[in-house]
Amino acid sequence: MTFLQTVWLVTRKDILIEARSREIFFTTLFFAVSCVLVFAFGFVREGKPVEDAAAGILWIAIAFSGTLALGRAFERERQSETLRALLIAPISRPALYVGKLVGVLMLLAVVELIVVPLVAVMFQAALFEHALLMLGLLVTGTIGFCAVGTLFAAMLVRARSRDVLLPVLLYPITIPVIIAGVRGTAALLQADVDLPMARAWLSMLVFFDVMFITLALWTFEPVMTE
Amino acid sequence: MKKLFLVLLLADAAMLAYAPVLIVNAPYEATMGLVQKIFYFHVPSWMAMFTSAFVCGVASFFVLFTTRKTADRVGAAAAELVVVFGLIGLITGPLWARKAWGVWWQWDAKLTSALILWLIFVAYLLLRRYGGAGSEKLAAAVGLFGTANVPFVYWSVNVWRTMHPTTAVVPSLQPGMRGPFWFCALAFLGLYVVMLTLRVRLENRRAELETLYLAVED
Numbered sequence: 001m002t003f004l005q006t007v008w009l010v011t012r013k014d015i016l017i018e019a020r021s022r023e024i025f026f027t028t029l030f031f032a033v034s035c036v037l038v039f040a041f042g043f044v045r046e047g048k049p050v051e052d053a054a055a056g057i058l059w060i061a062i063a064f065s066g067t068l069a070l071g072r073a074f075e076r077e078r079q080s081e082t083l084r085a086l087l088i089a090p091i092s093r094p095a096l097y098v099g100k101l102v103g104v105l106m107l108l109a110v111v112e113l114i115v116v117p118l119v120a121v122m123f124q125a126a127l128f129e130h131a132l133l134m135l136g137l138l139v140t141g142t143i144g145f146c147a148v149g150t151l152f153a154a155m156l157v158r159a160r161s162r163d164v165l166l167p168v169l170l171y172p173i174t175i176p177v178i179i180a181g182v183r184g185t186a187a188l189l190q191a192d193v194d195l196p197m198a199r200a201w202l203s204m205l206v207f208f209d210v211m212f213i214t215l216a217l218w219t220f221e222p223v224m225t226e
Numbered sequence: 227m228k229k230l231f232l233v234l235l236l237a238d239a240a241m242l243a244y245a246p247v248l249i250v251n252a253p254y255e256a257t258m259g260l261v262q263k264i265f266y267f268h269v270p271s272w273m274a275m276f277t278s279a280f281v282c283g284v285a286s287f288f289v290l291f292t293t294r295k296t297a298d299r300v301g302a303a304a305a306e307l308v309v310v311f312g313l314i315g316l317i318t319g320p321l322w323a324r325k326a327w328g329v330w331w332q333w334d335a336k337l338t339s340a341l342i343l344w345l346i347f348v349a350y351l352l353l354r355r356y357g358g359a360g361s362e363k364l365a366a367a368v369g370l371f372g373t374a375n376v377p378f379v380y381w382s383v384n385v386w387r388t389m390h391p392t393t394a395v396v397p398s399l400q401p402g403m404r405g406p407f408w409f410c411a412l413a414f415l416g417l418y419v420v421m422l423t424l425r426v427r428l429e430n431r432r433a434e435l436e437t438l439y440l441a442v443e444d
Contacts, residue, residue, distance in 0.1 A: 151367065152367075152368075155367060156357075158358075158364075159358055159360070159361055159364060160356060160361075161356045165356065168349050168352055169349045169368055172345040173346060173368070173371050173372060173375055175342050175382075179386055183385070183386060200385070204378070215370065215371065219290055219370060223290065223363055223366075226360065
């Protein structure tokens with residue numbers, strides 16, 4: 001079985017389970033929308049959002065709901081010991097990692113498909129003005145966040161107090177992603193759009209993704225071996 | 227090896243005892259005056275912290291890709307020292323900032339990135355402490371990712387904000403300040419090596435004790 005076939009099988013399994021129950025999708029989406037709502041009370045003054053609020057709220061909603069999705073995706077594997085079964089299967093470990101990563105990414109992409117327009121409408125943010133750059137920031141930012149998150153969530157399956165430890169480990173390490181996402185988006189939203197700045201952040205995110213996916217592929221094998 | 231450690235311990239104790247004398251005699255900085263003296267302990271503690279973070283990253287690599295038992299102990303000891311020296315920096319920094327900038331904390335590039343790095347290693351220790359059995363290997367992944375993250379954190383926070391004196395300050399110091407500064411830096415690095423050695427030794431003893439217990443039980 002080739003690498004890509006394995007990836008597809010693992011991803012397809014996750015999509016099938018999710019399509020039947022839609023549990024993670026609905027809970028994550030509802031959580032993301034609640035996040036946006038809660039932050040609105042902090043950052044809307046006299047009916048108008050404060051400067052840069054939309055960019056910050058959008059990325060915090062993505063990061064928070066992403067953590068929730070990551071935790072649930074692996075909790076599901078733990079309940080019936082299916083992660084152990086996957087690890088015993090004669091497939092390459094990196095393919096397993098990529099398969100899970102793609103599954104989580106697709107889920108978050110669907111959530112973002114709803115949350116991004118919602119933020120644009122509720123905060124009068126011109127998120128679709130420079131749609132391609134915005135899309136690039138969203139894609140690379142989500143990949144960077146999930147690349148680290150998938151590895152950590154997978155390895156924490158065996159740990160005690162995993163629910164608390166996932167955000168504790170994930171947020172300090174993904175801070176560059178959050179900064180790049182927020183500042184890149186803010187550069188696109190401000191009164192005089194700063195395209196070179198947005199591009200600089202985008203390229204930082206690409207570097208981050210390449211570096212951390214490589215590291216994760218490399219460490220997944222030893223970390224998942226008991 | 228033991229003799230070398232003893233020599234280092236004594237030399238470092240003497241250096242740390244003598245450092246205040248040098249600091250008192252160093253010239254006063256023109257605008258900040260007496261407050262600036264905190265610099266002689268503030269910057270060396272950050273140097274020790276960054277060294278320790280690097281040591282933890284290298285040790286984590288060996289934990290993940292080899293079966294060397296000592297690597298894990300070095301990694302844990304180094305992570306603890308990152309937190310200790312980072313805490314010294316995080317306490318002395320605001321004390322200085324209050325007098326020099328008028329505020330306790332600034333969202334400046336160096337402050338923020340040091341805080342982020344410090345948090346990563348606090349997370350490493352939390353994982354080891356509360357992660358249960360087998361969390362050593364998981365912590366090693368965090369150590370490796372944390373160290374690899376340093377340039378990204380530094381770059382992103384730097385573009386976001388800058389107001390702290392740049393690293394070019396150290397080479398441009400007045401001649402009278404340079405001597406005491408490097409003396410203190412050396413003393414802190416010596417202190418770091420002493421503490422790391424002691425901590426690793428303690429872990430070695432614990433492991434020995436563990437094996438002895440198991441042998442008795444069998």
